[in-house]
Amino acid sequence: MIRCLIVDDEEPARELIKLHLSDLDGFEVAASLSNALDAFTFLQKNSVDIVFLDIRMPRISGLELVRSLKYTPRIILTTAYREYAAEAFEIDVFDYLVKPITHERFMKAIAKYMHYQSGQAATMDTQKNDDHAYMFFKVGRDQVKVFLKDILYIEGLADYIKVHTKDKSYIASEKLGYMEEKLPLNSFVRIHKSFIIALDKISSYNADQVILNNNKALPLGRLFKAGFLTIVQIKKQS
Incomplete structure (x- = not known):
């Protein structure tokens, strides 16, 4: 229901x-x-x-x-x-x-x-092994399989997203808010209205931005800062 x-x-x-x-x-x-x-x-x-x-x-x-x-x-x-x-x-x-x-x-x-x-836009494999977890993204007419461990960050583009991996980027028919709900909370965090990042790809951060291990610097939004810092502290203690 x-x-x-x-x-x-x-x-x-x-x-x-x-x-x-x-x-x-x-x-x-x-x-x-x-x-x-x-x-x-x-x-x-x-x-x-x-x-x-x-x-x-x-x-x-x-x-x-x-x-x-x-x-x-x-x-x-x-x-x-x-x-x-x-x-x-x-x-x-x-x-x-x-x-x-x-x-x-x-x-x-x-x-x-x-x-x-229905999961036609994106479906997630539910295997417990994080190395094998993946999602399908609707890219043009195709459903493209992307392993979660390969994702650096996801960028929101109105009614689309851009999934950035080390080797390639994909523009998919999805919204960033939906991805925030579907991605595992222990692996990804939203840091800005336009960005979700993979926690294990963080190189450093400060009060204004997060730097990923490919040297990409992304803004840390005011509304998302407290949640980001909380999750980072939890990860440090685990």
């Missing part, structure tokens, strides 16, 4: 999402809330797969809610305002629906979600 959370300060908007979801088998509404603060509290205690989230709401906005969450489900923004789209996709929202939301456009978002969940 795919659990959904609806967050919007307008009841008719919440009811419309419920109506659209009622046509789908395998989807359930875990909660329908009128503000982002209640949603934050709910998400600390409950797991959902999709959040249908308005942007302009009292006290804190939908975008502020997304930024406050350490681990986020798929976020589908539902808003009357187009001007937030660029900012929204910088924080890796899954889709952006402009009100009034037609049934056709809603179903397109659901189809996109199902495609990603």
Whole structure:
């Protein structure tokens, strides 16, 4: 069952999402809330797969809610305002629906979600041996196998990513936020809105950047610094 959370300060908007979801088998509404603060509290205690989230709401906005969450489900923004789209996709929202939301456009978002969940964009081998762990990346028309041990870093490019290895780079049809969820936490860490790095490829770091063992220097983002430093300290102690 795919659990959904609806967050919007307008009841008719919440009811419309419920109506659209009622046509789908395998989807359930875990909660329908009128503000982002209640949603934050709910998400600390409950797991959902999709959040249908308005942007302009009292006290804190939908975008502020997304930024406050350490681990986020798929976020589908539902808003009357187009001007937030660029900012929204910088924080890796899954889709952006402009009100009034037609049934056709809603179903397109659901189809996109199902495609990603099916693993057609990227699938991971679950072997315990890290040396043999790999993912398939959709590069053009091909699914390209890349061993995780060969990845130096992954760069976000809007709706695409660039996977950098020692010998080659691949531009794949994926989002950086999805990769952050799928890559093993003990091996990879996000250091910037545009970069995920392999922990074992770090040569050095300072307050502003991380230098990889190929001498590539990448920026250390303010919002990601605390998480990065925590993970590095844990790795030192292990």
